[in-house]
Amino acid sequence: MPIEITMPALSPTMEHGNLAKWVVKEGDKVEPGQVIAEIETDKATMEVEAVDEGVLGKILIKEGSQDVAVNEVIALLLEEGEDKKALDSYKTKKAEVKEEPEEEYDNDNETSDAPKKPTKQPQGGGGAGLTPPPVFVPSSSQESVAKSSDFKASPIAKRIAADAGINIKSLTGTGPKGRVVKSDIEQAIKNGGSSSIVVRNPVEVTAIPNDNMRKVIASRLLQSKQHVPHFYLSVDCELDKLLEVRKDLNDSAYIDSDSGKPVYKLSVNDLIIKAVGKALKKVPQANASWTDSAIMQYNNVDVSVAVATDGGLITPIIKNADQKSLPVISNQMKELAARARKNALKPEEFQGGGFSISNLGMYGIKNFSAIVNPPQGCILAVGAGEQKAVVKNGIIAPATVMSVTLSCDHRVVDGAVGAEFLAAFKDFIQRPVTMLV
Numbered sequence: 206m207p208i209e210i211t212m213p214a215l216s217p218t219m220e221h222g223n224l225a226k227w228v229v230k231e232g233d234k235v236e237p238g239q240v241i242a243e244i245e246t247d248k249a250t251m252e253v254e255a256v257d258e259g260v261l262g263k264i265l266i267k268e269g270s271q272d273v274a275v276n277e278v279i280a281l282l283l284e285e286g287e288d289k290k291a292l293d294s295y296k297t298k299k300a301e302v303k304e305e306p307e308e309e310y311d312n313d314n315e316t317s318d319a320p321k322k323p324t325k326q327p328q329g330g331g332g333a334g335l336t337p338p339p340v341f342v343p344s345s346s347q348e349s350v351a352k353s354s355d356f357k358a359s360p361i362a363k364r365i366a367a368d369a370g371i372n373i374k375s376l377t378g379t380g381p382k383g384r385v386v387k388s389d390i391e392q393a394i395k396n397g398g399s400s401s402i403v404v405r406n407p408v409e410v411t412a413i414p415n416d417n418m419r420k421v422i423a424s425r426l427l428q429s430k431q432h433v434p435h436f437y438l439s440v441d442c443e444l445d446k447l448l449e450v451r452k453d454l455n456d457s458a459y460i461d462s463d464s465g466k467p468v469y470k471l472s473v474n475d476l477i478i479k480a481v482g483k484a485l486k487k488v489p490q491a492n493a494s495w496t497d498s499a500i501m502q503y504n505n506v507d508v509s510v511a512v513a514t515d516g517g518l519i520t521p522i523i524k525n526a527d528q529k530s531l532p533v534i535s536n537q538m539k540e541l542a543a544r545a546r547k548n549a550l551k552p553e554e555f556q557g558g559g560f561s562i563s564n565l566g567m568y569g570i571k572n573f574s575a576i577v578n579p580p581q582g583c584i585l586a587v588g589a590g591e592q593k594a595v596v597k598n599g600i601i602a603p604a605t606v607m608s609v610t611l612s613c614d615h616r617v618v619d620g621a622v623g624a625e626f627l628a629a630f631k632d633f634i635q636r637p638v639t640m641l642v
Contacts, residue, residue, distance in 0.1 A: 207295050208257050208282040212266075214275045215246045215253075216552045221272045222246050223417055224279060233261050234259075242268075242279075245417055249555075250548045259284050263292050271417075339431060358385035365390045396622065414492045418516040426576055433577050434615040438623045442634040444605040447476055450637040454531065469532035474510075474564050477587060478534050479640050480633035482506045482526030484626055485560055491626040492559045494580035495616045501580075509558035510538065511577065512545045519545045520578065522558045572608040582617030583626070586610045607634075 212222055223245035235241060235255045242253045262283040266273055273279065281292055353467040356374055358366075360387050366373040371393055378385035415423070451471050458467040485492040485506045493502040509520035521541035523534055544550050560582075563575040566589035575586040590607040597604075609630070613623045633640050 206284075207287070207291055208263055208284065209278045210241070210255075210280040210282055212273045212275050212277045212279050213244070213253055215244060215251050216354060216556065218556075219246055219275060221274055221417065223271045223305075224268055224273055225250055227264060227268045228252075229261050230322055231261050231264055232630060235259055235261055242340075245548075246552075249550050249552070255282075257282055259287075262287075262289055275469040278339050303322055323352045332390075357383065359387060360381045361387050362390050366393075369394050416516060418519075422517045425579060429576050429579050433579060435577060436613055436615050436620065436623075437574050437610055438613070438620070439572065439608060439610040440631055442607045442609060442631045443595070444473070444607050444634065447473070447634055447637045448590075448605065451476060458532075470534050471535050472530055473590070474529055474562075475535040475538060476565065476637065476640070477634070478508055478523055478526055478538065478562065479529075479531055480637075481508055481560065481562060482529075483633050483640055484629040486527040487493075487629045488622065490622045491583050491618055493582045493617050494559065495582060495614055496580070500617055503559040505559075507560075509555075509559065509561040509581070510541075511563040511575075512542045512591070513549070514546045516548070519550065519555055520558065520561055521545050521550060521555050561585070566590065566607065567614060572610060574610050575612050577612050577614050582614045583623070584612045585630075586612065 212224070215222065225241060225245045226243040227241070228243065229239075229241045236258050237255055239255045240256050241261070244251055259282040260282060263281045264279070265281065266277070266279040280294065283289060283291065355619060357380075358373055358378065359380070363373060365387060366376075366385075369390065371390065373385055373390070376385050376389055376393060377383070378389055380386040380389070404413060451473065455467070455469075455471055458469050460466065461468050485508075492506060493500050495501075507522050507524045508526040509522050509573060511518050511520050521538075521544075523529070523537060523541075526534065529537075541550065541554060542607045545555070558581065561575070561578045561584040563584060564587040565573060566587055569589050571591065572588040573586050575584045577584050586609065587607040588610075590605045592603055592604045594601050595604045595606065596602075604635050609625055609627070611623050613620075620624075
């Protein structure tokens with residue numbers, strides 16, 4: 206009897222996946238532990254290994270297929286000596302349980318709140334019965350704008366354009382139904398001829414399909430804003446001493462004999478991660494998450510750090526951030542961020558964490574409020590440092606000031622706890638040598 210190969214659950218929250226690629230083809234001999242396919246999960250592309258030995262008899266789900274449900278049969282494996290004819294009459298377990306034809310769903314017109322089949326309608330968190338917004342597809346009438354047969358121009362406009370050497374089809378007409386008229390050609394000549402003509406793209410919009418990562422991000426953010434009672438606390442931190450310590454540490458880094466480069470190069474973000482880790486150790490109530498039965502306060506200080514990728518944000522984790530040295534944090538963060546942008550993180554490297562950091566300072570953003578990353582209780586939004594005039598001992602003096610905003614889940618963290626955390630964080634930032642002991 207053929208052996209069923211099913212879509213594996215590669216993470217605790219995975220319900221669907223995209224079958225990105227088949228590494229083997231029908232007729233290939235497969236051995237246990239051999240990589241047979243690549244599956245795109247919520248936030249990474251992972252390899253799937255065979256469990257059984259045999260010959261790949263039939264591929265049921267083609268590569269490139271999206272939203273394949275976990276445990277759905279994706280291929281059939283023939284045992285040694287088994288005839289391929291066994292596949293002709295074989296029915297998968299899923300087919301045997303339910304043989305009635307599947308009801309087709311029209312996602313663009315679906316208005317019912319009834320549950321949708323997982324292979325037809327991607328699931329979204331944070332709101333049962335919500336219908337995803339329709340994807341715009343240019344209609345045939347819009348596509349026809351690009352056809353030369355639909356182009357209209359008056360005879361005199363065509364003659365003047367030909368005499369002036371202007372490509373009349375590149376103009377947007379101001380006449381009835383977009384017709385190019387004499388005044389359009391005269392205006393084009395005044396603008397310097399064909400080299401100054403603005404060409405309008407016939408396609409009004411481009412539909413970019415949402416991959417699994419973007420769907421999960423959208424679902425989790427919607428769920429957070431709908432169900433998490435946010436409140437926000439902001440504080441300004443002076444960075445001058447921190448910048449001095451950073452420069453001294455970078456200048457003292459020794460050169461690696463193999464690469465010829467310093468063994469580390471600290472960024473401001475590395476010191477922020479360390480300060481958050483130390484502040485969470487000092488105020489453990491902020492290192493927590495909400496459940497209906499209890500507030501889960503974490504013993505380990507694991508800090509999630511938002512990294513921008515082509516597909517969206519992902520939050521690799523610096524574990525035990527309070528205990529690690531700054532060079533270790535710096536090198537580990539660089540390595541995690543590089544692999545995050547290649548979709549090469551392991552699930553345990555981005556799932557979990559008790560607290561998040563989102564830093565947009567490198568983009569010149571002065572301040573912003575981030576959305577809490579459930580089930581965590583807090584996220585710290587970090588802005589750019591900028592020169593300001595501050596009062597020190599009654600005297601106005603220049604200082605580099607960074608604004609940070611703490612977003613809190615009020616079910617987990619009260620205002621006093623949030624304020625206590627920010628006070629500890631600010632103290633570590635403004636007295637950076639205390640982070641080193």
